[in-house]
Amino acid sequence: MLTSDPTGEMLRSDAFPKKADGRIALLQGTLDLLILKTLLLGPCHGQGVARSIQRQSEETFFVDHGSLYLALQRLEDKKWISANWGVSENNRKARFYSLTPKGRAHLVEKASEWQRLTRAMELILGGSAEPGSEKA
């Protein structure tokens, strides 16, 4: 069935702009994982999730907020997280997200996948083999 923007993310050229201050945009598919990881610490609202990702990545990642909220919605639709309107510590109305058991299982699976991937990338990029050495 034809729906627009099936992943809700990354399909727009402006979704991950490279910021002038050196922060880099998120890679496709990583945002979901970061959100789930952030919610592992406890329920949080969208703005808190965005700040937390930025802070934990030592301000390296810049989170496009439009994509963040669509990703939250998508995760909610998949029942990996659940949402409720509540009140923040500074007395503002906010929508709080929390991890479901299903979401936790998914996080475990994807995190180990990601670790294998980064290890493999590190092996290749950080390896001592010189480019073109296989010709010798």
Place this chain on the structure above:
Amino acid sequence: MFKRTRSADDFAEEIKSHLELEADDLKREGLREDEARRRARVEFGNVRAAQERFYLRNRVVWFDNLVRDLKFASRQLVRNPIFAVTAVLVLALGMGVSVAIFGFVNAALLKPLPYANSSRLMDVNENAVLWPRSPLSAQDYLDWKRLNHSFSSLDVYHQTGYLLRTSSGAEPVPVGRVSDGFFSTLGVRPMLGGNFLPGEDRPRGSRIAILSYAAWLKRFAARRDIVDQSMDLSGDAYTIIGVLPREFAFAPQGNTEFWVPLGKLTYCDQHRFCHDLWGIGRLRDGVTDEIARAEMKGIAKQLERQYPVSNRDQGASVTPFSEIVLGDVRPVLLTLSPEQVCCCSSRASMWPACCSYAPRAGGMRLRCGVPWEQRRHG
């Protein structure tokens, strides 16, 4: 897919809450109130784009667009009553014509003829230099029937007119004279009474008649006790032995009201040179029309040698009966079918003429920043 668990308003509310929370944090980090609000907004990026993407998520876009198209169309029609009336009239006309044409196409191209196994029915007639298909003479028919092995039955029909005596006087009626096996060959049984029996078409046979359904309705008020009643045709008393079913039709003699056996030979029937009977035969199992045609041509040759004067240059024509009934109309109907397409395209071509301001309105929508999906005619 049509489950909308969350409204776009709720989503907008969440973004608003985000901006407030962010501004609070920025204030805490030492920014002035208005600067904090501005920064929060800038950091967020395009709020409207996010809302639009939320709105379009999971939506079946073509369905949304269809609904919008329909709304737009109805608004335009209300705005242009003359155009609306014209469009409705043209479409109504087109539909009427289409339905009528479908009636013909259905009968002629899709439905088989209303006879048992109608593809095995052949038109079996003579063939002369000037007439590729000419009627049989009664004498030739009898020889053809006797000599051929291709047809399980071979019968003839011929239309004539008798005078029917009614309470208000005599009235000319179309009558079909047929050989006794005519209805059996077609595979048609009377719905009331019985069929002609073998031998009933002999010259001294009894005077009997089968009614068409229409004649039964019109002249005998659909009385079920009509069988075995008598009627007067051209001064002779005929006994009604049956009534044909309502769906029976025989195109070569469409208006025939009464069917009678050949009976007494007419002047023409008695002479081999006089041709007035049309032949129809049912192919024997396993016989193709080519085989039948070859055999009938052979028989015609043989009769030509036997009767060199009356049968000079008399050949045989064997054609599927459906070709005789439908052959002429098929190509016409095939050319008529694209008519509906023409009707719709002519309607569509009226559109730019009626709504020439539409491009301007479209441009206006574009400039006003209406989201692309709504820009077409939101």
